[in-house]
Amino acid sequence: MKKLKLRITNLVFATTVFLVVIMTFGLYLKRAERGNPHHDRADVRGLLQVANDDKVESDDKAFAVVVHRPAGPPRVALAGVDPQGRRGEVACSTCHSVRKANLENKTTDTLNEFHEGLVVNHGKLACYACHNPDDSDSLRLADGTNVAYQDVMTLCSQCHGQQATAFAHGAHGGMNGHWDLTRGPQMKNNCVDCHDPHSPSFPSMIVDFKPKDRFNAPAEHDQEGQ
């Protein structure tokens, strides 16, 4: 009986020692691995602080952020061709300079000569909130300042300040090219590249590419599942 007890005690002791040793060893090595600076596992807040007093490569950016600009004021294609078979294009002012501006107009429903069918869905804005009644080949700001079509972003930014701020910080509008301006330029869209100014909400799109997980072509999934 005494021998049995001794044996059990021995066994329990051996187990405890075994477990304690492997656990300590494991934890120690895991710590050591974690502490390795190579692993760069500081959390974001830590990184922000580090970066604040340690300005990294913010200067001498060799390349520019290039924001795409519209070519210029729109040109309106003429209907039909001239006797030589050429198509013609005219500036907005060709017609608008001889017409009185209706500053109240907000929709194309009231128009019967031109611009019919143009969908306008941009808040409660009147046409001349943005178009310039005095110079139809340019735009104008709310305070009356003339703005060239190329600078349309200035116009949009009057109301869409939040987006403009985000855009200025690279958080709106997307980009191409380089994140690192010391190595190459960055190209950005302007507002009207993505938003139709008359109906600016982003268009709906069709999903045309889907991964087919092995044996599970999308068709086999039940959509109603959720």
Place this chain on the structure above:
Amino acid sequence: MSSLTATPSENESHITSYPKFVGRSLWLATEGSLAFYAWMTMLTAVFLVGANAWANQVAGGMIGTNMTDQVSWGLYIANFTFMVGLAAGGVMMVIPAYLYHDRKMHDVVIIGELLAIAAIVMCLMFVVADLGRPDRFWHLLPLIGKFNFPISMLTWDVIVLNGYLLLNLHICGYLLYMRFLGRKPNPTWYIPFVMLSIVWAISIHTITAFLYCGLGGRPFWNTALLAPRFLASAFVSGPAFIIVAMVFIKRITGVGGLDQPIATLTKIIRVTILINLLMVASELFTEFYTGGSHASAAKYLFFGLHGKTALVPWTWTAIGLNLTAAALFLWPGLLAFRWRPLLVAACCMAFVGAWIEKGMGLIIPGFVPSTLHEIVEYVPSQLEWKVTVGIWAFGLMVFTIAIKTALPTLKNPAKY
């Protein structure tokens, strides 16, 4: 048969006598009746089918399996998990024998150890079958490869499994060798190893559970109860297998003295099967009473989710088998001699129940729903079944040969 055993002279060196012992054992192990040859031929044939399937899998990529990026482990790892349990379960003979000095158990304890050897061999084969690049196996070898120890639990598992294999090979080899030499085994050469193997058996299964329960992204596995549950079901499946094996050994070879160990093991299963059920119930209560998204894997397992029910039949089969087996084991009459077939049936049920519960019922729901909550179902492919059955056949071959090697010892336990 013992007449085949030559007794070498006392002063012969181990260097010459040990190879003799190995040769003799192999010779003996391949000696047998027609039924034995038929059995081995059958196993070999099945194993070859599995080997061929595996070779095709390696040549063509694992596209031949039904695993996906969502369910990235399947039948192989399910079987691996179960096999670790079987190996650990073998120790349930060692504990009564060496800790409680159960004399009868002492004589047959080698069956448990041999089972452990066969099971570990199968474990390792299942792991290799699951690798996408078995040709790069050497990357896992310490020193020449790059062994991510101790951070990766898989490296722990590799160590403990191989360690357990060596331990058991040593213990069995030593005992059989001593018998071959006709000497009494020296306790200092094996008792410490036996003690170590007890602790080790627990560690192999605990670490295998840690493989899964350490993964925060898999709520179904991420439970502290996993390791104890693994052990409890291991201590059902291991003894259940040994009981069946002993019933057959007795029937086929007429080895005596097995009835009392059978009774002891039955009593052990009586307790462990209840502990296992209790833990499953406790797990289920936590899942279902709490609800929420953590319960979705359990819901999928038991009732199906969004009309996907591939695992439901498996689970309920397992529950049915486990409950029936538990009821049978609790019936005191089960040990009566005329109920032997029923005992075997109960053991088989417990065994299959544990196999499902720990394999398909544990590994697969860890992946369904996936971490992005996609529900991608998994049903093993034919190739996976072939490889799996092939490995089982190989394991049974190892076990049969091992038992045959040990038969003389089992028949004449009085010798030491």
Place this chain on the structure above:
Amino acid sequence: MAEQKPSLPVVENFSRRAAVKGAFATLGAGAFVAAVSPLRQAAKNSTAAEFMQQHYQELTAEQKAEVIARLEEEAKENYGVDVQIADDRPIPNTKFVYAINLSVCNGNGKCVEACHKENNHDRDTNQSYIRVLEMPKGTMDMEQGSTTYSGAVPKDDKFYLPVQCQQCDEPPCVDVCPVKATWKEEDGIVVVDYNWCIGCRYCEAACPYHARRFNWKQPTVPPEDVNPDQSYLSNRIRPVGVVEKCTFCLHRTRRGKLPACLEACPTGARVFGNILDPDSSIRWILNHKRVYILKEELGTKPAFFYYFD
């Protein structure tokens, strides 16, 4: 041969039995060789140099050059294209961070496609490192999401959540790898050495964001579709049987360029940059927007942020 059971080993009988046993063993061995013969074909496709190749981090400069030359040759042989495989290393003082504006993302999936093309993914499966979840407004529970939506987007009552590798600062996938085939580099990108990975897929089980993919078969890419601009740790065509993952397009970003998924995004929802640069867009977002990370409770510390306007 088992009709008689000798009680003593008789020499003639012994040798006869030995012969029979030997014959059986030979037969068995022969059958085994036949059974595993498909392996020979597999072995033909891999060279000794490939088999012996050391871990990426242990290669010397010359060895790397040799390995890369070999890989370029293999690409030519197997895919019929001339590719350039570079070895892009992290830029000092750089830590990459990604952010997505969920108010803007409309789930069109152009990023998914761009990733597919840029990274030489398998054409048969439309593989991609990105999955987009369509989620009902009013919940953050991915359980309610679906990755298999189709048709016109955005739907009125949904928002869209693109998920790819979060380049975690505490990556569970790295911890579990038994052979250190995957690790985190100084700029935060978690990479895989496709020539060291043994394909155990433990990392796939450990990643909480479904960011890893396994090459169940050799990827097929028609020669005209192969992106020849490649990097060892990034978009070179992967071998069969190994795990791969998003690398923030390190073959682009480590050369100062933007990731392919960002360039492809028609809504401009994606923002990428160096968090160590106080003037970067990503810093502005982290400072000015209420950002959140996925599955924060797991402690993986993603370098991937989501925000709403």
